[in-house]
Amino acid sequence: MNVRRKKDAYFGSSAGMPGPLTVYIKRRVKFSEADVMGIVWHGRYPEYFEEGSAELGRRYGLSYKDFYEAQLRAPIVQLHIDHFKPLFLDEEFTIKASLIWNEGARLNTEYSLIKEGGDIAASGYTVQMFIDEVSSDVLIASPKILEKCRRRWKAGEFA
Amino acid sequence: MNVRRKKDAYFGSSAGMPGPLTVYIKRRVKFSEADVMGIVWHGRYPEYFEEGSAELGRRYGLSYKDFYEAQLRAPIVQLHIDHFKPLFLDEEFTIKASLIWNEGARLNTEYSLIKEGGDIAASGYTVQMFIDEVSSDVLIASPKILEKCRRRWKAGEFA
Amino acid sequence: MNVRRKKDAYFGSSAGMPGPLTVYIKRRVKFSEADVMGIVWHGRYPEYFEEGSAELGRRYGLSYKDFYEAQLRAPIVQLHIDHFKPLFLDEEFTIKASLIWNEGARLNTEYSLIKEGGDIAASGYTVQMFIDEVSSDVLIASPKILEKCRRRWKAGEFA
Amino acid sequence: MNVRRKKDAYFGSSAGMPGPLTVYIKRRVKFSEADVMGIVWHGRYPEYFEEGSAELGRRYGLSYKDFYEAQLRAPIVQLHIDHFKPLFLDEEFTIKASLIWNEGARLNTEYSLIKEGGDIAASGYTVQMFIDEVSSDVLIASPKILEKCRRRWKAGEFA
Numbered sequence: 001m002n003v004r005r006k007k008d009a010y011f012g013s014s015a016g017m018p019g020p021l022t023v024y025i026k027r028r029v030k031f032s033e034a035d036v037m038g039i040v041w042h043g044r045y046p047e048y049f050e051e052g053s054a055e056l057g058r059r060y061g062l063s064y065k066d067f068y069e070a071q072l073r074a075p076i077v078q079l080h081i082d083h084f085k086p087l088f089l090d091e092e093f094t095i096k097a098s099l100i101w102n103e104g105a106r107l108n109t110e111y112s113l114i115k116e117g118g119d120i121a122a123s124g125y126t127v128q129m130f131i132d133e134v135s136s137d138v139l140i141a142s143p144k145i146l147e148k149c150r151r152r153w154k155a156g157e158f159a
Numbered sequence: 160m161n162v163r164r165k166k167d168a169y170f171g172s173s174a175g176m177p178g179p180l181t182v183y184i185k186r187r188v189k190f191s192e193a194d195v196m197g198i199v200w201h202g203r204y205p206e207y208f209e210e211g212s213a214e215l216g217r218r219y220g221l222s223y224k225d226f227y228e229a230q231l232r233a234p235i236v237q238l239h240i241d242h243f244k245p246l247f248l249d250e251e252f253t254i255k256a257s258l259i260w261n262e263g264a265r266l267n268t269e270y271s272l273i274k275e276g277g278d279i280a281a282s283g284y285t286v287q288m289f290i291d292e293v294s295s296d297v298l299i300a301s302p303k304i305l306e307k308c309r310r311r312w313k314a315g316e317f318a
Numbered sequence: 319m320n321v322r323r324k325k326d327a328y329f330g331s332s333a334g335m336p337g338p339l340t341v342y343i344k345r346r347v348k349f350s351e352a353d354v355m356g357i358v359w360h361g362r363y364p365e366y367f368e369e370g371s372a373e374l375g376r377r378y379g380l381s382y383k384d385f386y387e388a389q390l391r392a393p394i395v396q397l398h399i400d401h402f403k404p405l406f407l408d409e410e411f412t413i414k415a416s417l418i419w420n421e422g423a424r425l426n427t428e429y430s431l432i433k434e435g436g437d438i439a440a441s442g443y444t445v446q447m448f449i450d451e452v453s454s455d456v457l458i459a460s461p462k463i464l465e466k467c468r469r470r471w472k473a474g475e476f477a
Numbered sequence: 478m479n480v481r482r483k484k485d486a487y488f489g490s491s492a493g494m495p496g497p498l499t500v501y502i503k504r505r506v507k508f509s510e511a512d513v514m515g516i517v518w519h520g521r522y523p524e525y526f527e528e529g530s531a532e533l534g535r536r537y538g539l540s541y542k543d544f545y546e547a548q549l550r551a552p553i554v555q556l557h558i559d560h561f562k563p564l565f566l567d568e569e570f571t572i573k574a575s576l577i578w579n580e581g582a583r584l585n586t587e588y589s590l591i592k593e594g595g596d597i598a599a600s601g602y603t604v605q606m607f608i609d610e611v612s613s614d615v616l617i618a619s620p621k622i623l624e625k626c627r628r629r630w631k632a633g634e635f636a
Contacts, residue, residue: 005237031353031531031541032361032524036407038354042235043205047509050202054508064508065567075245076201078164081238089354090542190372190382191365194508195515195566202509206350213349223349224408248513249383323555360553361527364520394519396482397558404552 005082010125011100011108018153020098020110023055029091039086045122046079049111052097053126056109060099060158061149070145071133074107081124085115092116101153105130105142164241169284170259170267177312179257179269182214188250198245204281205238208270211256212285215268219258219317220308229304230292233266240283244274251275260312264289264301323400328443329418329426336471338416338428341373347409357404363440364397367429370415371444374427378417378476379467388463389451392425399442403433410434419471423448423460482559487602488577488585495630497575497587500532506568516563522599523556526588529574530603533586537576537635538626547622548610551584558601562592569593578630582607582619 027048035041057063067074087093094114102108107128113121130139130146142150152158186207194200216222226233246252253273261267266287272280289298289305301309311317345366353359375381385392405411412432420426425446431439448457448464460468470476504525512518534540544551564570571591579585584605590598607616607623619627629635 030524030528032359032527034354035349036352036354036356037232041350042238043209043350045238046202046205047507050509051507063567073196075242077242079201079204079238079240079242083234083236083238086234090540189365189369190512191368191518191520193513195511195513197513200509206348209350210348222408249381355550360556361523363556364523368520391514393560393563395560397519397522397556397560399556401552401554401556 005084006123010080010110010123011102013100018101020100021056021060021153021158022096022098023052023059025051025055025095025097027051027093027095029087029089029093031089034089037086038089040088042081042083045081045083045113045124048095048113049079049081049097049109049124049126052095052111053109056097056099060153061145062099062107066145067130070143072139072143072145073131073133074128075131076126077129078127079124080126081122083122085119085121087113087115087121093121101150103142103150105139105146107146164243165282169239169269169282170261172259177260179259180215180219180312180317181255181257182211182218184210184214184254184256186210186252186254188246188248188252190248193248196245197248199247201240201242204240204242204272204283207254207272208238208240208256208268208283208285211254211270212268215256215258219312221258221266221304225304226289229302231298231302231304232290232292233287234290235285236265236288237286238283239285240281242281244278244280246272246274246280252280260309262301262309264298264305266305323402324441328398328428328441329420331418336419336474338418339374339378339471339476340414340416341370341377343369343373343413343415345369345411345413347405347407347411349407352407355404356407358406360399360401363399363401363431363442366413366431367397367399367415367427367442367444370413370429371427374415374417378471380417380425380463384463388461390457390461390463391449391451392446393449394444395424395447396445397442398444399440401440403437403439405431405433405439411439419468421460421468423457423464425464482561483600487557487587487600488579490577495578495633497577498533498537498630498635499573499575500529500536502528502532502572502574504528504570504572506564506566506570508566511566514563515566517565519558519560522558522560522590522601525572525590526556526558526574526586526601526603529572529588530586533574533576537630539576539584539622543622544607547620549616549620549622550608550610551605552608553603554583554606555604556601557603558599560599562596562598564590564592564598570598578627580619580627582616582623584623 096112098110100108110125112123192203255271257269259267269284271282351362414430416428418426428443430441573589575587577585587602589600
């Protein structure tokens with residue numbers, strides 16, 4: 001198995017594909033997040049990713065509430081994190097989260113946690129699929145809520 | 160990028176290689192771990208993996224305390240989780256954690272979270288490297304503490 | 319204000335009142351629960367209390383599921399913790415939780431976290447009230463589910 | 478025992494005593510903080526209090542780092558929370574934290590979590606004492622770091 005760590009571009013891209021939708025969030029490491037070495041325990045990183053993902057959702061019409069109103073759930077089916085440098089207690093860092101264009105019935109999101117000097121502390125990705133709240137079926141085709149987002153994305157409305 | 164989810168065998172094996180060291184832990188989903196859908200939020204899974212990993216460490220001489228006494232740290236540099244089925248509030252499930260044989264200066268661990276009926280809720284892996292507490296260098300060769308574990312492992316003392 | 323810390327008996331008792339219903343849970347401090355001093359961060363203690371409270375509920379017919387089926391919620395309206403000694407990383411300790419008899423429309427629970435040698439790390443209490451899931455009203459009279467528990471408690475069926 | 482819930486003024490005041498030092502933090506309920514009822518689980522409130530307390534510390538020279546440099550620890554020895562109304566998933570609320578004047582070797586802090594319309598979701602307090610990192614003794618007299626803060630506080634430098 002390949003355990004080489006990547007810092008970016010987990011999902012491939014091709015010519016003509018719209019660029020990623022990206023948000024940045026400034027954040028400070030809280031006391032309750034530091035472990036006995038004074039660094040953030042690895043198991044808290046999904047929470048940081050989630051903060052980025054939630055902001056993407058709010059900004060681009062794909063929030064938890066948007067899915068709830070569309071009677072959909074969007075569970076994470078895959079999570080991957082590569083760690084490079086620790087984040088220290090009280091350190092200020094930036095969460096970067098990017099929605100990567102794809103045409104399937106899923107959301108591909110990439111993340112980086114960026115230290116103050118610009119070094120990458122960790123990067124990773126999540127994949128979300130869609131489940132119909134009523135039938136409990138996994139959606140094969142993209143839901144309307146996502147199609148709408150993609151139309152606006154492709155039209156450059158989010159630029 | 161390959162986003163196919165695997166249920167097992169993230170790390171390859173070859174003939175003659177010692178089999179994995181495996182622990183099983185019974186666990187119940189706590190109220191504080193369930194989200195608004197009544198299922199465990201994906202960001203709590205690294206904690207479940209850690210419970211398995213800690214038990215492996217205690218049993219095979221690779222615990223946090225063992226590393227501390229050897230003036231080493233063993234940070235997780237890669238984490239991967241594939242989700243298949245939800246875990247529900249109050250559900251009893253089993254954490255399976257397996258140390259996979261390898262000869263490099265690292266620990267490869269695989270995990271499965273198994274639902275009561277035997278279905279796999281999620282699986283994944285972690286990779287840990289070693290850092291000298293004094294010099295802050297990443298170890299290129301396996302530390303003594305790991306060599307000792309591997310000698311006993313190969314000799315069948317853990318069977 | 320009184321900030322003297324108590325180790326026990328937060329709720330008064332009187333002659334003829336049935337004794338507390340008590341559970342004990344053995345537990346070990348997890349790596350993810352220790353802070354930079356190698357001790358449990360105070361904000362994780364409510365989780366320990368909850369583990370005791372959940373076990374009380376399961377054993378005496380007052381679990382989350384029991385309330386759910388009775389279309390009730392039992393929110394905590396008051397929480398108090400007195401800290402005496404730290405709990406250390408990897409330390410084994412005991413959660414003691416006791417339901418204290420009272421005749422009002424509420425649950426009074428006392429907790430102690432007991433270190434291996436018998437010293438008390440922390441003690442405290444919670445008060446829960448009842449809310450009708452349909453009307454959202456706070457219950458003035460004890461719900462049936464609690465009355466049933468008290469009848470059996472008074473009759474000595476839990477001894 | 479008194480289980481009446483208070484909304485404020487847990488610590489008494491007297492004429493001529495300097496007023497509290499107060500900070501306000503805007504915050505939104507994260508997905509990972511909501512329970513199966515879609516409200517914040519009570520065990521997460523100490524984390525909210527801590528966010529207020531950390532901001533007080535940073536602003537008034539009593540941060541974790543300030544104590545660390547003075548070779549002191551300032552553990553919480555008492556925590557109390559009164560709950561009035563739930564905080565909902567995605568709700569924006571305000572953390573109010575106030576350092577209350579006292580002349581002993583301790584920190585008294587009061588907290589309120591304020592809903593958007595101004596209602597109080599919860600209030601409470603913490604008491605911290607000081608421990609000498611070297612001798613492990615509890616300080617009987619206020620440490621210099623606190624005396625310095627109080628001199629400036631009394632002189633109105635923080636107003």
